Amino acid sequence: MPTRQLLRALFIRFALTVIMVGALLFCTAGSLQYWNGWLFLMTLVVPMSLTVIYLFRTNRPLLEKRMRMREKEKEQKVYSRLSLLWFLITFAIPGFDYRFGWSHVPVWLVAVSAIVMSSGYALFIVAMVQNDYASRIIEIQTNHRLVETGLYSIVRHPMYMAATIMYTACPLVLGSYYALIPTLLLPFLILYRIRNEENVLLAGLPDYSEYTRRVRYKLVPFVW
DSSP states (O other): OOHHHHHHHHHHHHHHHHHHHHHHHHHHHTOTTOHHHHHHHHHHHHHHHHHHHHHHHHOHHHHHHHHOOOOOSHHHHHHHHHHHHHHHHHHHHHHHHHHHTOOOOOHHHHHHHHHHHHHHHHHHHHHHHTOTTOOSSOOOOTTOOOOOSGGGGTOSOHHHHHHHHHHHHHHHHTTOSTTHHHHTTHHHHHHHHHHHHHHHHHHHOTTHHHHHHHSOOSSSTTTO
8 A cells, every 4th residue: 555545544544533432432421521531542542653653664564454444254244243332332331421420430440440451452562563464354364374473372362362451441441330241241252253263264274273272272371
């Protein structure tokens, strides 16, 4: 993709993400004084910006892969719809929670949760950088090679592990206990995605079957 076209696509995607997430949070809260919303946006936008800048300078092909959104697998299209619905519900609840005063999450717990969220994001970035084939969609790419070093030598899907950590902390960063309820569904969504992804990888990568025997854990080290 030409540099100017990539920059334009990045700007549009980034701006839309911030505007949509911000609108969801502050419209449901009914106030721009919802400080948890500002904290969440800052915790999200700063590392996202640094990651985009880093990949733009060091690995544009991977950045372009992360821009693709249209899934090829039928199961992943279902996953995309379900995950969007989950996202809307999970991130609408905190705003309503703030508006009606349902939860009272202490500041210290909000701060700890922001650190956990940032740690999950950092782990996600590390896993992504370690895998040049880390496309956003499930596919077998041209000259696709198996990655089994770094975090991929510990669990087979470290990016999903990181995303689980990050999204589990989000409700508390946003000051809502009630938003933890839909968060309980997140592992089931990720398991659904992993099941189909592993079928695609087993069919498309000759070494993947042996890799699953060497790295037994899919998501959580020493557990599953």
